[in-house]
Amino acid sequence: MAEYETHQYDVLVIGAGGAGLRAAIEASAAGVSVGVVTKSLLGKAHTVMAEGGIAAALANVDDRDNWKVHFADTMRGGQYLNNPRMAQLHAQEAPARVRELEAWGALFDRTRDGRILQRNFGGHKYPRLAHVGDRTGLEMIRTLQDHGIHQGIDVHMECTILTLLKDGDRIAGAFGYDRERGRFKLFQAKAVVLATGGIGRAYRITSNSWEYTGDGLALAYHAGATLMDMEFVQFHPTGMVWPPSVRGILVTEGVRGEGGILLNKDKRRFMFDDIPPLYKDQTADNPEEGWRYTQGDKNARRPPELLTRDHVARCIVREVREGRGSPHGGVFLDISWIREKLPNAAEHIKKKLPSMYHQFKQLADIDITQEPMEVGPTVHYVMGGVRVDADTQMSDVPGLFAAGECAAGLHGANRLGGNSLSDLLVFGKRAGEYAACFAKEHSAASVNPDEVEAAARQALEPFGRDSGEGPFQVQQDLQNMMQDWVGIVRREEELEKALRQIPILWERWRKVSVSGNREYNPGWHTALDLRNLLTVSEAITRAALERKESRGAHFRDDYPAKDESFAKVHMTIRKGPDGEMRVSREAAPEIPADLQQIIEEMK
Amino acid sequence: MATATFRVWRGDAQGGKFQDFVTEVAPGMVVLDAIHEIQARQANDLAVRWNCKAGKCGSCSAEINGMPKLMCMTRLSQLPLEKPVTVEPMRSFPLIKDLVTDVSWNFRVKEQIKPFRPRKPDAPDGTWRMDQKDVDRVQEFRKCIECFLCQDVCHVLRNHHLHDQFIGPRFFVYTAALEMHPLDMEDRLKDLRKTQGIGFCNITKCCTKVCPESIHITDNAIIPLKERVVDQFYDPLKKLFRVFQGDQ
Numbered sequence: 001m002a003e004y005e006t007h008q009y010d011v012l013v014i015g016a017g018g019a020g021l022r023a024a025i026e027a028s029a030a031g032v033s034v035g036v037v038t039k040s041l042l043g044k045a046h047t048v049m050a051e052g053g054i055a056a057a058l059a060n061v062d063d064r065d066n067w068k069v070h071f072a073d074t075m076r077g078g079q080y081l082n083n084p085r086m087a088q089l090h091a092q093e094a095p096a097r098v099r100e101l102e103a104w105g106a107l108f109d110r111t112r113d114g115r116i117l118q119r120n121f122g123g124h125k126y127p128r129l130a131h132v133g134d135r136t137g138l139e140m141i142r143t144l145q146d147h148g149i150h151q152g153i154d155v156h157m158e159c160t161i162l163t164l165l166k167d168g169d170r171i172a173g174a175f176g177y178d179r180e181r182g183r184f185k186l187f188q189a190k191a192v193v194l195a196t197g198g199i200g201r202a203y204r205i206t207s208n209s210w211e212y213t214g215d216g217l218a219l220a221y222h223a224g225a226t227l228m229d230m231e232f233v234q235f236h237p238t239g240m241v242w243p244p245s246v247r248g249i250l251v252t253e254g255v256r257g258e259g260g261i262l263l264n265k266d267k268r269r270f271m272f273d274d275i276p277p278l279y280k281d282q283t284a285d286n287p288e289e290g291w292r293y294t295q296g297d298k299n300a301r302r303p304p305e306l307l308t309r310d311h312v313a314r315c316i317v318r319e320v321r322e323g324r325g326s327p328h329g330g331v332f333l334d335i336s337w338i339r340e341k342l343p344n345a346a347e348h349i350k351k352k353l354p355s356m357y358h359q360f361k362q363l364a365d366i367d368i369t370q371e372p373m374e375v376g377p378t379v380h381y382v383m384g385g386v387r388v389d390a391d392t393q394m395s396d397v398p399g400l401f402a403a404g405e406c407a408a409g410l411h412g413a414n415r416l417g418g419n420s421l422s423d424l425l426v427f428g429k430r431a432g433e434y435a436a437c438f439a440k441e442h443s444a445a446s447v448n449p450d451e452v453e454a455a456a457r458q459a460l461e462p463f464g465r466d467s468g469e470g471p472f473q474v475q476q477d478l479q480n481m482m483q484d485w486v487g488i489v490r491r492e493e494e495l496e497k498a499l500r501q502i503p504i505l506w507e508r509w510r511k512v513s514v515s516g517n518r519e520y521n522p523g524w525h526t527a528l529d530l531r532n533l534l535t536v537s538e539a540i541t542r543a544a545l546e547r548k549e550s551r552g553a554h555f556r557d558d559y560p561a562k563d564e565s566f567a568k569v570h571m572t573i574r575k576g577p578d579g580e581m582r583v584s585r586e587a588a589p590e591i592p593a594d595l596q597q598i599i600e601e602m603k
Numbered sequence: 604m605a606t607a608t609f610r611v612w613r614g615d616a617q618g619g620k621f622q623d624f625v626t627e628v629a630p631g632m633v634v635l636d637a638i639h640e641i642q643a644r645q646a647n648d649l650a651v652r653w654n655c656k657a658g659k660c661g662s663c664s665a666e667i668n669g670m671p672k673l674m675c676m677t678r679l680s681q682l683p684l685e686k687p688v689t690v691e692p693m694r695s696f697p698l699i700k701d702l703v704t705d706v707s708w709n710f711r712v713k714e715q716i717k718p719f720r721p722r723k724p725d726a727p728d729g730t731w732r733m734d735q736k737d738v739d740r741v742q743e744f745r746k747c748i749e750c751f752l753c754q755d756v757c758h759v760l761r762n763h764h765l766h767d768q769f770i771g772p773r774f775f776v777y778t779a780a781l782e783m784h785p786l787d788m789e790d791r792l793k794d795l796r797k798t799q800g801i802g803f804c805n806i807t808k809c810c811t812k813v814c815p816e817s818i819h820i821t822d823n824a825i826i827p828l829k830e831r832v833v834d835q836f837y838d839p840l841k842k843l844f845r846v847f848q849g850d851q
Binding site (some may be wrong): 040041042043044045046048049099102103104105107108109110113114115132133135137138139142146147149150157180209210211242243244245246249250355358359362363364470471472476514515516517519520521522523524526 | 615629630631632633636642643644647648649650651652653654655656657658659660661662676678699700701703705706707710713718724726730731732733734735741742745746748749781784786787
């Protein structure tokens with residue numbers, strides 16, 4: 001018999017980033033008991049790394065902005081594969097969620113008349129991102145954390161969930177272990193909210209931390225929920241590329257929002273060379289107009305550096321491939337050139353982009369006020385995730401909710417910068433609200449002790465093995481495979497190769513052995529996380545193989561154009577009755593006439 | 604390829620010792636990279652806490668060659684590699700395992716500090732107006748990434764163990780951010796004096812020196828709070844007034 005302590009909650013929230021904390025606060029406010037489980041310490045979740053800002057049509061800087069423009073921008077950025085209802089709710093509710101943060105103590109940068117300042121970002125028609133320098137995520141998570149600790153929420157820090165538990169069709173709780181002591185914990189809950197973030201650790205070069213192993217997606221999948229849009233993995237165009245140890249660390253889009261330009265080794269501003277038709281009318285056709293846009297000229301159009309992330313990332317790949325890259329395989333991102341335009345440029349850059357200044361100074365010996373940075377694409381975000389109901393965020397499994405990055409729908413084929421933080425707030429709140437409703441309407445479910453026993457047994461198996469292979473080697477091989485064969489540019493034969501490799505990696509995973517004991521043992525944790533990484537990697541590969549076209553973040557070298565027959569189709573992933581992964585094509589919901597009209601008006 | 608020796612603390616609450624690991628070093632590497640390298644190849648169960656690897660989350664605090672630092676922001680090129688680099692856990696907190704300490708005390712302290720209490724919205728649109736210059740000084744405090752290196756180095760905690768009478772530099776910064784917030788109406792001065800021990804700080808500025816966010820902890824947070832406390836409780840006229848009011 002496995003030993004474990006038992007906790008009972010009305011609502012269990014898995015994850016304590018922006019979405020998880022916002023969900024917990026909302027559920028708690030509805031008067032139900034709430035537990036939060038977090039893999040790290042409170043306040044360290046990935047949200048803390050978000051830099052640029054929170055997108056919300058507050059119209060503080062440009063009064064032409066409103067939810068309809070934000071909605072249309074989001075749909076265009078997502079190549080109209082977004083769930084239209086989610087995009088609508090997001091655009092409508094984001095301003096209230098930002099003001100709410102201010103009422104809880106957040107201190108955003110201010111406009112001259114004392115309101116929340118907003119900045120330009122890729123794909124957003126007007127300056128829309130409420131921000132705090134380039135550390136907006138820190139401000140957001142600290143605000144939610146400091147507010148949340150006074151709401152009577154139980155927090156289980158450094159605790160990892162291994163499996164979800166069900167009672168018939170509905171959710172019944174979750175089973176996990178605490179990192180510090182390695183002891184098991186059983187959580188019985190009437191409703192569970194997944195807020196576990198993304199999957200970046202499936203790749204070698206990523207801006208994501210060790211936590212991003214696709215836990216929520218894999219947990220939901222194995223519990224019978226549907227995953228959707230997994231082929232859409234966002235490569236942020238600007239990650240650091242040198243020195244090797246910092247490869248992948250994010251360089252905020254805010255650099256380009258403040259006037260930063262992309263150059264190849266010939267000092268050519270290559271982004272002017274390829275502007276997609278969908279954005280032609282909104283994009284500056286000369287550097288001067290682009291500069292005026294970044295400085296707030298309402299009559300100027302945005303510079304091509306602020307096109308959507310998928311497009312900018314591919315342009316960078318093209319420059320590098322065709323031999324016009326920087327010495328370490330990226331391109332140049334230059335903000336120092338604004339010296340030509342502003343008298344106190346160095347101070348201005350340090351004020352607007354303080355953490356970028358320090359990051360390059362400390363980690364790369366580069367003074368960004370004086371010289372260009374070297375940047376290249378880095379895995380940053382997954383648009384796909386658990387399929388949820390737009391209003392309630394409930395998955396196909398009754399009582400199981402998902403919000404934030406681990407949920408699918410809002411961003412379609414490509415996410416706009418700044419739409420993630422607002423996503424966390426808007427849908428974190430909704431998930432918390434509806435999870436609390438669900439908990440109030442349902443009695444407690446019962447947990448099957450045999451399932452718990454099985455999960456505990458499986459978790460401990462790596463200690464008893466003697467294969468000689470540890471988990472880190474398997475993880476590294478998986479990351480290399482995904483990077484090389486399921487990366488930013490994809491081909492049928494490479495995807496097929498990956499698909500043949502995955503069962504071999506699964507087999508190796510089944511044999512990994514770990515040394516030491518259960519207390520704070522990273523080898524053991526990596527072995528357990530690998531199951532999630534393998535599940536999401538397989539889902540990404542299968543979906544990418546199935547979408548035989550290029551759209552948004554998904555680019556197929558062998559099908560480089562968009563294909564109308566895929567324009568209104570989602571790839572969905574489910575676990576078959578035989579335990580095998582099934583991918584199928586499903587028709588996207590029709591865009592309602594009133595929303596379609598908004599899209600047409602904003603074109 | 605060049606190599607370097609890392610003298611890493613291995614152990615748990617029962618005790619421990621240093622263990623030497625030789626690992627390859629590459630240009631641009633930071634201490635956390637070396638620890639990860641050791642973990643992946645030589646000691647899978649070596650415990651280390653980390654998240655962002657970019658100086659933004661404050662998880663990987665440790666003592667490197669005796670100095671409290673973030674492992675992810677300490678480059679090997681800044682260290683003398685001809686002798687072993689010592690990497691130890693923060694010594695002011697109970698050890699869990701290897702480089703990981705139990706910092707839960709900090710989270711409990713924060714809960715005891717009175718939360719943000721804003722004045723009623725007073726702008727026509729139902730929000731507030733704030734000047735950037737009023738926001739600036741609080742934004743400095745809100746840069747804090749809660750790495751707890753300032754708590755680690757503070758002698759009131761490290762040497763005198765006054766954890767139940769003194770909240771430490773991190774939470775003076777936190778309190779200063781609340782007290783100086785343009786919208787906040789709460790009064791935390793009595794707590795600072797009575798239960799949070801601001802008087803124990805004798806402004807040696809060790810906390811300021813180790814802050815990876817370069818927050819002027821002593822000058823901008825602690826000293827102004829001390830001044831407010833003095834002004835409130837030790838001004839003779841105010842003291843007399845309180846005697847008449849029956850408030851101590």
